[in-house]
Amino acid sequence: MYEGxxxxxxxxxxxxxxxxxxxxxxxxxxxxxxxxxDVTRLAEVxxxxxxxxxxxxxxxxxxxxxxxxxxxxxRRSHATICVVEEAKDVSAVERxxxxxxxxxxxGGAISPIDGVGPDDLRIRQLLQRLADGTVTExxxxxxxxxxxxxxxxxxxxxxxxxxxxxxxxxxxxxxxGDLEYADEVTLGRAFEGRRVVEP
Amino acid sequence: xxxxxxxxxDFRNYETAELALEAGPNLFVGSNGQGKTNLVEAxxxxxxxxxxxxxxDHAMIRQAQxxxxxxxxxxxxxxxxxxxxxxxxxxxxxxxVNRSAIKPRELPRxxxxxxxxxxxxxxVRGEPSGRRRFIDELLVLRSPRMSGxxxxxxxVLKQRNxxxxxxxxxxxxxxxxxxxxxxxxxxxxxxxxxxxSSLVAELSPEVSRAYATVAGADHAASLSSYLSIRAKSADxxxxxxxxxxxxDTIGVDIAAEGFRAALARLRRAELxxxxxxxxxHRDDLVLxxxxxxxxxxxxxxxxWSFALALKLASAEVLRRESIAGDPVLVxxxxxxxxxxxxxxxxxxAVGGFEQVLITAAVFDDVxxxxxxxxxxxxxxxxxxxxxx
Numbered sequence: 001m002y003e004g005x006x007x008x009x010x011x012x013x014x015x016x017x018x019x020x021x022x023x024x025x026x027x028x029x030x031x032x033x034x035x036x037x038d039v040t041r042l043a044e045v046x047x048x049x050x051x052x053x054x055x056x057x058x059x060x061x062x063x064x065x066x067x068x069x070x071x072x073x074x075r076r077s078h079a080t081i082c083v084v085e086e087a088k089d090v091s092a093v094e095r096x097x098x099x100x101x102x103x104x105x106x107g108g109a110i111s112p113i114d115g116v117g118p119d120d121l122r123i124r125q126l127l128q129r130l131a132d133g134t135v136t137e138x139x140x141x142x143x144x145x146x147x148x149x150x151x152x153x154x155x156x157x158x159x160x161x162x163x164x165x166x167x168x169x170x171x172x173x174x175x176x177g178d179l180e181y182a183d184e185v186t187l188g189r190a191f192e193g194r195r196v197v198e199p
Numbered sequence: 200x201x202x203x204x205x206x207x208x209d210f211r212n213y214e215t216a217e218l219a220l221e222a223g224p225n226l227f228v229g230s231n232g233q234g235k236t237n238l239v240e241a242x243x244x245x246x247x248x249x250x251x252x253x254x255x256d257h258a259m260i261r262q263a264q265x266x267x268x269x270x271x272x273x274x275x276x277x278x279x280x281x282x283x284x285x286x287x288x289x290x291x292x293x294x295x296v297n298r299s300a301i302k303p304r305e306l307p308r309x310x311x312x313x314x315x316x317x318x319x320x321x322x323v324r325g326e327p328s329g330r331r332r333f334i335d336e337l338l339v340l341r342s343p344r345m346s347g348x349x350x351x352x353x354x355v356l357k358q359r360n361x362x363x364x365x366x367x368x369x370x371x372x373x374x375x376x377x378x379x380x381x382x383x384x385x386x387x388x389x390x391x392x393x394x395x396s397s398l399v400a401e402l403s404p405e406v407s408r409a410y411a412t413v414a415g416a417d418h419a420a421s422l423s424s425y426l427s428i429r430a431k432s433a434d435x436x437x438x439x440x441x442x443x444x445x446x447d448t449i450g451v452d453i454a455a456e457g458f459r460a461a462l463a464r465l466r467r468a469e470l471x472x473x474x475x476x477x478x479x480h481r482d483d484l485v486l487x488x489x490x491x492x493x494x495x496x497x498x499x500x501x502x503w504s505f506a507l508a509l510k511l512a513s514a515e516v517l518r519r520e521s522i523a524g525d526p527v528l529v530x531x532x533x534x535x536x537x538x539x540x541x542x543x544x545x546x547x548a549v550g551g552f553e554q555v556l557i558t559a560a561v562f563d564d565v566x567x568x569x570x571x572x573x574x575x576x577x578x579x580x581x582x583x584x585x586x587x
Contacts, residue, residue, distance in 0.1 A: 110376055111358060112358050112361040113357060115365075117376060118376060149383070150376070150383060153379045153382065154376055154379050185343075185347030188343075
């Protein structure tokens with residue numbers, strides 16, 4: 001334990017995701033030893049980011065304006081929506097440069113342990129976006145873990161409507177890897193999900 | 200498969216130990232508390248990543264030391280392997296095969312052993328969880344993929360139980376997702392049920408044969424599965440119902456169908472109690488002698504024979520499937536518990552395995568056929584030949 005404000009700083013830092021007590025302590029002492037202009041800049045960015053950045057009213061992505069740059073972009077197709085858990089997943093899909101449609105950020109996945117049910121996710125907003133019939137395909141890109149799969153199943157049931165195709169991202173072996181390095185769980189699942197190759 | 204050489208550093212009461220082992224029987228003799236079991240525990244760790252005595256690794260690191268090292272030269276058919284694991288007090292454990300690093304959890308792929316210990320009697324007399332662990336460990340050895348299925352099942356179970364509890368606290372809207380968790384629970388659960396039942400069906404004739412061998416009398420020892428999805432009542436301490444006992448292999452589809460029906464039947468009770476009342480996590484193995492449950496009816500000697508039979512049968516099954524040769528058998532303090540005739544018969548039953556490691560406090564407890572390579576242990580030290 002340290003005295004007063006130093007300990008307070010360590011406690012605050014330790015509350016951040018991925019930062020344990022030891023890292024928090026290291027960062028705190030790094031801040032103490034840094035030039036005060038740098039620290040001021042960090043503090044300013046922190047306040048500014050909270051003031052300026054909002055969630056896009058349409059898709060829930062992070063943006064400094066009312067709508068995010070993707071939703072505002074006239075070149076993007078309005079016929080497909082890719083549903084992801086977090087805003088950071090949007091930039092992951094964007095990096096592929098394969099997807100030209102729009103996004104919808106749920107804000108998490110169904111997980112009773114964390115107290116997250118369907119009502120806590122932006123599912124109602126998604127249904128509203130689908131109401132006018134412009135969207136013909138919804139790609140569900142939730143994480144390939146239990147909670148992500150459960151959310152995908154829930155959405156699939158909910159989204160059954162004429163003229164709408166619902167797809168799910170494939171999962172299995174990583175591309176460019178060696179079969180021998182795949183762990184047995186992944187490889188076992190990939191065996192289960194094998195498919196017939198068309199000649 | 201056999202261990203040619205074992206080296207230890209700061210493991211339990213050994214500061215260092217170097218020990219050459221031979222094919223066939225190896226007998227470790229020493230008074231109580233000198234470190235016999237510690238040697239075989241180290242060997243067991245390489246195949247199970249755990250100890251048959253404690254659940255935490257720290258207990259195996261010598262007092263006031265930060266890490267312990269187990270190193271074993273193993274012969275795997277034609278292949279020679281150097282396996283090494285370092286147990287660390289404050290960081291993750293590390294493992295190597297032939298001096299290249301691997302994930303510790305991959306170690307069991309290179310080495311398998313079956314440990315017989317006095318604690319095994321709890322397989323017969325103890326709680327269902329011990330029997331589930333026994334069958335699941337064997338299952339994972341046969342099909343590593345199952346460890347992933349089991350982990351997923353446990354996670355779904357936790358999610359579903361939380362949901363049931365919160366639903367009980369009146370949040371009705373949460374219930375719309377219950378059927379999704381049901382589906383996952385059934386998918387993973389029925390895979391576990393099917394895999395366990397096929398293993399039980401394979402194990403049962405082996406258990407019966409092994410029991411007859413050890414006990415010297417045929418008491419029709421049998422093994423079957425108790426499936427909670429087929430039970431009429433959800434009570435924890437209900438007597439085992441015969442309809443829920445299954446000796447044959449059950450297909451995944453049949454298991455899934457039964458599981459779904461059970462969840463539908465138990466829905467109200469589950470909501471009232473806020474827990475999942477059927478599934479592999481509430482199943483059991485039923486051990487019977489002459490059609491009577493071993494738990495409660497069998498004598499101490501019979502229970503012991505049954506426990507040994509379970510271990511012998513699992514060694515037999517592993518041996519049959521393995522391409523790397525027999526698992527190494529470890530008999531830890533087992534002979535002291537047996538009468539003269541059972542000792543002889545057990546010795547004959549394990550004699551056929553490539554390598555058997557035996558610990559005993561009293562030399563004369565062990566049949567002479569097993570006194571091949573005798574190693575004497577005193578106060579955390581392996582004594583030289585001829586040293587007293």
